[in-house]
Amino acid sequence: MAKTRTKDSLLRGSRVYLSGPMDFVASRALEKASGWRTRVGQFLRGFGGTGFDPWNKPAVRGMHEYGREGEQTTDARQAWTYKRGRKGAQTRAEIAASFWPALHIDLRMVDTSDFVIAYCPTNVYSVGTPHEILLARQERKPVLFISPYVHIPALEKLRGHLAEDAEGLALLKCLEAQDPIKENLNASPSLWYMPLVGAQHFFDGFGFEPYRSHFRWSKTPLDDTEASYAPQNPLLPFLERLNRTLPKKWHSAKKMFVPDDDWILWDLRPESGGNNVSGPKRRKI
Template sequence: MIKNILEGTRVYLSGPMDFVGSRVIEKFLGWRAILTPILKALDITVLDPWNKPSIKGHENYGKEGVIHSKSEYEKDFWTNPETRARFETDFWETVHIDLRMTDIADFLIAFVPTNIYSVGTVHEIVMGRNQWKPTLVISPPIKYDFFPEIACLPEETKKVLKYYGLKENPKGIPSQWYGNIVGGNYFFDGFGWEGLEFKTDDFYRKLIVEVVNNAKPEASNDDEMEVWNRVSEWVEKNDGLNNLTGGILDHIKYETGEQALLKQEMERTNENSRKYFWYNTPYKPKRSLLYQIFSIASGYIPPRLQIITKQDKNGNVTYESYESIDDSWLLISHDDDE
């Protein structure tokens, strides 16, 4: 059996932290908190901007708290150059360490919902790709139906909302700029847990089964079924995944005062009633990030589909596709000693 080729690698988790609904919920029940125990079960070192590593000689360097406010700059931000300069300087440590984590990572996982503004995420993705790091991008669907207060509005009002930047993206199609930066084969419309109630005590046991079962191809597709059988068997026999139990909060480590803040946030009406990860709306991803991770860890690196253009004898442009080896992951694989 192939060993875990991702064992000993390092991954950086890139995505919005600033313009989210609640920084407390984002840190402890956000996608990074959910994903980290799975990655650690696969012996992958997780570099998480919410939990920055200690820097020798620089206590608390670049660390971001869950309570974050820009109000101190609001009084004279646009009229005082000193305030704007301090605005820049105060955040330099955070930028520095996040880019340093990006630099030392073997690959990146980036969450890029099209309804949440994020600049640092783009910076980190571009930096990672400039170093030829594989970058897996999750772009979930965005629908007005996710928000009851918006869904009940008249259609004319919904049309107006688009001009204020609140646009639907029902299929979760990312920016085509990302297509040229990371490659279309690294796009996913979900992590794999979107259809599960994610606050249960047995979440991880259910999740692993859900991810594998949802990826099962049609029986008539012999090639894909062969791959799925191999990946499924590998997951079933992997000790790390077999030993992963409990719920999300069972794997959280709190700093002073954070647990009380989380309890307070979880008692709010919206969060208390939330059962599903993505705006409390279950859906089944068409391309699951976690199944891709399991596939790669098991030794199956999906090929990259390439498109080339040709010109026919009449001068018309035609397109032709072919599969090629995705050699990005060869940089971090290792030989099986057995």
């Protein structure tokens, strides 16, 4: 990866919110320590940008630890109740109030970001991510949407293992219907997201492999998935290009690519006592 932090870098000084599932991931500890956000944050710093990571929220002046989340944050759900009356209402109110600071900080990070990177595997339930995407798009901020390939090799192996076990296969079929366990072998996103995000901003993976040795990233299951299903349109090379030139969007009526005015990256110039906004960064010719 070439040296990229120069005064002409379009991503220099940019702020990027990293949105994606946190609650129902396989391991909150692993996701926080070595998940995709850690890698993308490192990648952005190479261009002089900042990745807003909800696992590692920025400190809030005068409000120590406000909105911080950890591996045990979701434990509060264990106390949830549907009981009617004062006691049930009080319990629900306390649990809801306990998570408000985290929600508040995350949405403020979206609000102050230049664009959003959203990782949305179709097999992981998430509520905060759609909320964050909607907020960004209401403000006409670009959302770079990763919809990865979802392949579950253990499922096929289990079917093979149960090939002669009719009862076991029936139970597996029932489990698939109840969960549901669904693969996504063409990495297609939800149809709802397509007009919301815009057709030009979808990616089928990160494309970590060419950068792993440079950043000394240890191998993770995400790397195994990308090895089996190599992304056709990976995110990281797009970010490298974005650092040099602003992307265009497809105009269906004109049948051509045209400037995309959603890409407003402020050009902040240091001055005594603070920064001065000299205007949005320009497309390089």
